[in-house]
Amino acid sequence: MMMRSKPDEDDYWNSSKFRAFTFDDDDDEFSTLKESKRAVNSIVVDDDDDDDEDDVEKVSWSGEPVGSISWSIKETASSVHVGGQDHGFPKIDSTPSLPRQGSGYSLSSLFKGRPKSGSIQAISESFPDVPSRSFAPELRKPKAEYKDYSDWSPEETVRRMQRGKAYSFETFRSLKDKMLLLDEAVHANDGNVITAVLIFLKKSLSKEILSRELTSREIALRHYIHYLKEMGEQKSLVELLKSLGRTEDMALLQYKEHLNIKDEVRKKEYLKACIGLPFSPEDASHVQDHYTLLERQIIIEANDKQAENKVEVFKKHPRKASILNMPIITTLYYSCFYHYGEPEGTFSSPANIRSTFKISEKQYFLTVLGARAKLKEWFDVDRLFTAKNWFGYTKKKSPIGFHRVVDILQKNNAPVQVLQEYVSLVEDTEQKISLAQKYKCHDIVIDTYKDLKDRQQLIIYQGKVERNSPEDRKIQDLLNNTQIRWKN
Known part of the structure; x- marks a missing residue:
């Protein structure tokens, strides 16, 4: 004091x-946290997208997109x-x-x-x-x-x-x-x-x-x-x-006094003591989550320091910052990045973090998708969307629009073969054509115009593809097909 x-x-x-x-107030105690948060967020999004308010990987507790990643230690004060x-x-x-x-x-x-x-x-x-x-x-x-x-x-x-x-x-x-x-x-x-x-x-x-x-x-x-x-x-x-x-x-x-405590173990004990203070019921829940999160982060940090030179994912993608004092969604992203597939019984398991902090389906989905796409783990991405119906048939299902899925995949430099699979799942026809043209998914554009029986648009699009390319020949074959009853 x-x-x-x-x-x-x-x-x-x-x-x-x-x-x-x-x-x-911008307390000096936040400077270290800000540096650490910026470093971890450089994993979450590309460096040149840090200020993008529409970044789909940034979501709030309610699951709606916001300008920054969930609540942080500074936001609690x-x-x-x-x-x-x-x-x-x-x-x-x-x-x-x-x-x-x-x-x-x-x-x-x-x-x-x-x-x-x-x-x-x-x-x-x-x-x-x-x-x-x-x-x-x-x-x-x-x-x-x-x-x-x-x-x-x-x-x-x-x-x-x-x-x-x-x-x-x-x-x-x-x-x-x-x-x-x-x-x-x-x-x-x-x-x-x-x-x-x-x-x-x-x-x-x-x-x-x-x-x-x-x-x-x-x-x-x-x-x-x-x-x-x-x-x-x-x-x-x-x-x-x-x-x-x-x-x-x-x-x-x-509660705000925790900002003046720099040692994480002492801070954890202080937060534990704060749990008994006369907060409103909703605030008491958030203080409890803050304590639980820091306790979890201390354990994860200690284990990952020992694993840095042994586990392949840490050697291939070295950690850029400590996980201590990071927001809950950043912690979940970190878990999806370095600890994906771990059994739910471990503290660092994404499923465990989701269950402990009651993270919504949409938030969890967006965070997993961003982390696995960043690692180019397209098989994990595919499994994230796969769902089975009562008859055992599989289909692609997503809690967010597939146009947002395409945006996330494109930001993580997904190959055209991956992109076109999800562009084809966009329900709105005009949006599907727009995305397919933007990301050069030619087959989707051609097949959509064929389904619409729109000969005029097909002719226009033929002028946009390379002459004598497979796409050009495919369009010409369709135009020469006398069995198709074109609308114009």
């Missing part, structure tokens, strides 16, 4: 750029900002009490990209009516200027603070006077002044009394939460949230 000296604390509002309280709308405390002129209620800040909302209203994120986003931080008032003036300080009212004191003139808090000794000063600072709508008064109150009041008084002063409360966050006073912030009845927010704040 970051600590500051009293002089630093006194000068806080003069030197610190005003920012709202938020969970999504970062909030999503919604522009143009304040989801926080209501903007009203009076100073209503802050209701004691369940937390609106949810891990699940972070994973899915949807914030909940009334959240602690909202505490951070509710500063639109507070001006940006400017230079703070002067704190030290010649003693002669203090001769009349005992006569200054809260209004005069705040006015002097705003103008940068000398002031003193000595005259505000009773709780009533201190609260009048705070209310006047809030009324002045000056973030510097509010913060200065709050620091004075923090020093001169007990935590219990200050917390009680701030409960009915929402703007001052938001500033105080922001101040504690900026000063790194984690313990005080947790105690404040607890006293306000925001136990779920308190739990999430404690």
Whole structure:
């Protein structure tokens, strides 16, 4: 936890750029994770496709395509900002009490990209009516200027603070006077002044009394939460949230501390302790998954380090990064890449990971397809689509459209013979012809036009293939076939 000296604390509002309280600071602790994630993602997609928002191998917990791979360790600690709308405390002129209620800040909302209203994120986003931080008032003036300080009212004191003139808090000794000063600072709508008064109150009041008084002063409360966050006073912030009845927010704040733990074994133990905190049921499930995932990754990492120089797949495709702290879908991809075919009883088995973390069929299918196609294991790809009906006949079946399958295979440089097998399974005729022309699957284009009995399009396509090639001769034979009744 970051600590500051009293002089630093006194000068806080003069030197610190005003920012709202938020969970999504770019902490230095993320730098290592980002590098590792980029390295592993270089396996997931081609280097030049890293920023492709439509990459079909990137899917969310719901199974729908998104811009990045599922939830990561950073996502469990970062909030999503919604522009143009304040989801926080209501903007009203009076100073209503802050209701004691369940937390609106949810891990699940972070994973899915949807914030909940009334959240602690909202505490951070509710500063639109507070001006940006400017230079703070002067704190030290010649003693002669203090001769009349005992006569200054809260209004005069705040006015002097705003103008940068000398002031003193000595005259505000009773709780009533201190609260009048705070209310006047809030009324002045000056973030510097509010913060200065709050620091004075923090020093001169007990935590219990200050917390009680701030409960009915929402703007001052938001500033105080922001101040504690900026000063790194984690313990005080947790105690404040607890006293306000925001136990779920308190739990999430404690959970965020795992980011400061670099040793994975210690981090795992810390996450295990977090499981007992008062999260919402859905958030508790995500924290449990986080602990289970890291525990699994530690075991896999230790085993794979020993296997790197012995197992063929590791020698042929050396690992580019550690699997520790990677997102669940990246972990599944890694498993499909290096541990495909392992029995479900092993921790590194794709089937085991799918079952443990309840990964949807579509996500699992996309991840396996991407990993095996990257390795050019076309037999595994074929088996992924093969299904038997009641009569024992096999057919190709896919939980996603075959046009998306073709895109994935093409990105992994599948040969034409493989591509045309899946292009032929695309149901939409126009889409099938378009893909077949794009990837030079000539037989599919020719056979489709034949089935449509479209002589004109067949003649046009003949001009696109090489003269005297097998495709050219095939088209000519069809055009000369008098048994075909063409539409035109």
